[in-house]
Amino acid sequence: MNNIKVNFPRWASYNVAVEHLIRDGLDCEYVYGPPITKRTLELGSKYAPDYVCTPFKYNLGSYIEAIENGANTLIQIGGACRLNYYGEVHEQILKDLGYNVKFVNMANAKLAKPLTFYDEFKKINPNLNLAKITQATLVAVKMVDYLDKIEDYIRENVGFEVVEGSFDNLHKEFLEDLRHVKDKKELNVIYKLYLRKFKNLEINKxxxxxxxxxxxxxxxxxxxxxxxxxxxxxxxxxxxxxxxxxxxxxxxxxxxxxxxxxxxxxxxxxxxxxxxxxxxxxxxxxxxxxxxxxxxxxxxxxxxxxxxxxxxxxxxxxxxxxxxxxxxxxxxxxxxxxxxxxxxxxxxxxxxxxxx
Ligand code: SF4
CATH class of the missing domain: 3.40.50.11900 (Rossmann fold)
Incomplete structure (x- = not known):
């Protein structure tokens, strides 16, 4: 096993899909930062420029906490706004703070040119296998889709649950099971199973x-x-x-x-x-x-x-x-x-x- 320990900042429920991509697609360990807390935001705010938008601060705090958990390779993404510059600035701040980590900025990759993602993934693990990363990407993308579908159902119905906490508890179970999915077939089974379980939860609407x-x-x-x-x-x-x-x-x-x-x-x-x-x-x-x-x-x-x-x-x-x-x-x-x-x-x- 290589010693590449990768992290992407905590964001909603999506880290389970990133974990799949890193572990099954790149053969690296995925390191979770702890769930976001006041400390995460305090760390991010302490070292971020004052007027930068808040997600930048959450991400920075989350990186620092992931490094404390052992991460040595960090990923950032891009977007149609200042998010495109987040990666460079995060990397510089973490360097200035003395953290010795590799920073891979996916803002360099373009959706219209899928091979540019391959180039970035190679920076994480130069020995990657094209077939494996392609397979894992397809599963991770589908996982995000299923996560969103289940969470849409939750938003429509959780307000009417009969047993307090039933939706929340089942959602946690769902996320935990997604973490162990190996391929698309297993993913489909888990999704259908949980969709049924959610629909069976008692509600009074x-x-x-x-x-x-x-x-x-x-x-x-x-x-x-x-x-x-x-x-x-x-x-x-x-x-x-x-x-x-x-x-x-x-x-x-x-x-x-x-x-x-x-x-x-x-x-x-x-x-x-x-x-x-x-x-x-x-x-x-x-x-x-x-x-x-x-x-x-x-x-x-x-x-x-x-x-x-x-x-x-x-x-x-x-x-x-x-x-x-x-x-x-x-x-x-x-x-x-x-x-x-x-x-x-x-x-x-x-x-x-x-x-x-
Ligand atoms: S959409 Fe862009 S500019 Fe707005 S908060 Fe998010 S990263 Fe910042």
């Missing part, structure tokens, strides 16, 4: 519960800790949560830019970067689809999502749908968030009563 559409920035919207577990708070109030933005939808199941532009042309002519176009498109869809409210989530300092806010305000006025904005930074407190959700809940209930 009223006829017309409140439904909210969550829109916003990539990282914060998907990562529970970063958004202060907002979906769990909504579930406690018996609200269905619709959230299109996840990894598989945003990368593999999205419409072409020109198609999205056509759909949102009343509100925006240009692509404002990162997730902005999808945010607008989905806000319109949720409003048309009978959602009772929209919740916009973003990290502090996320310029593409700041640009969407006046547009979202217009959508809210045109469709008479309430909207609330949350911007998370290192200082955001749970108390403030819960108070605002409480008030938003009352507003949605009043509106629902009126339109009955």
């Amino acid at each position: 009223p006829k017309n519960p409140l439904k909210v559409g969550i829109i916003g920035e990539y990282y914060t919207i998907m990562d529970d800790y970063s958004n202060h577990f907002i979906e769990k708070e909504l579930a406690k109030k018996g609200i269905i949560v619709k959230r299109w933005m996840n990894l598989s939808n945003s990368i593999f199941h999205n419409e072409k830019e020109e198609e999205v532009k056509k759909k949102i042309r009343k509100y925006a002519k240009f692509n404002m970067g990162a997730t902005a176009m999808f945010t607008i498109q989905k806000a319109i869809e949720y409003a048309k689809d009978g959602c009772d409210g929209l919740i916009h989530l973003k990290s502090f300092g996320c310029t593409p999502e700041i640009d969407t806010m006046p547009v979202l305000q217009r959508i809210s006025e045109d469709y008479k749908i309430p909207i609330i904005y949350f911007s998370f930074d290192t200082q955001t407190s749970d108390v403030g968030i819960n108070t605002r959700i409480e008030a938003f809940y009352d507003m949605m209930m009043m509106r629902k009563e009126k339109v009955k």
Whole structure:
């Protein structure tokens, strides 16, 4: 066994898919950083530039904790915004801090040119086997797809669970079983098994519960800790949560830019970067689809999502749908968030009563 111990920062549930890719595709050990906590954010904030967006700080803190757990090779990805520069800056900061690690920046690879991923993977393990990495990539991509499908079902139903914690416990079991999947056949079996198990969990759903559409920035919207577990708070109030933005939808199941532009042309002519176009498109869809409210989530300092806010305000006025904005930074407190959700809940209930 080689001594390559790889880490990708903690992000939502997706690390199980990265683990598969690293272990079965690259024959390296995958090292988990601990789950994100206050310490992760404190470490990241201490060494990150002050005004950088919050996901950068979470990632930096997560790298440091993974290095403490033994990781010696770190991976970063790219995106359609400042995320593209994260890798270089993270690498430099970690070097300046004296950490002796290899940094592989997948921002150098391009989706349109799959072989560029092979070049980056080779930097992790020069002895990689093309057939193995191809196989493991296909399984990891499918795993992400299944994770997202199961989590969509959870968001629609967890607010009505009869046994408290039943969805959460089954989700943890599902993630643990995914970690031991060896190939696509096993993956399909696990997915079908858990989909059935989730559908068998007892729920007590009223006829017309409140439904909210969550829109916003990539990282914060998907990562529970970063958004202060907002979906769990909504579930406690018996609200269905619709959230299109996840990894598989945003990368593999999205419409072409020109198609999205056509759909949102009343509100925006240009692509404002990162997730902005999808945010607008989905806000319109949720409003048309009978959602009772929209919740916009973003990290502090996320310029593409700041640009969407006046547009979202217009959508809210045109469709008479309430909207609330949350911007998370290192200082955001749970108390403030819960108070605002409480008030938003009352507003949605009043509106629902009126339109009955
Ligand atoms: S989408 Fe926004 S918060 Fe996320 S990395 Fe890009 S600029 Fe930063």
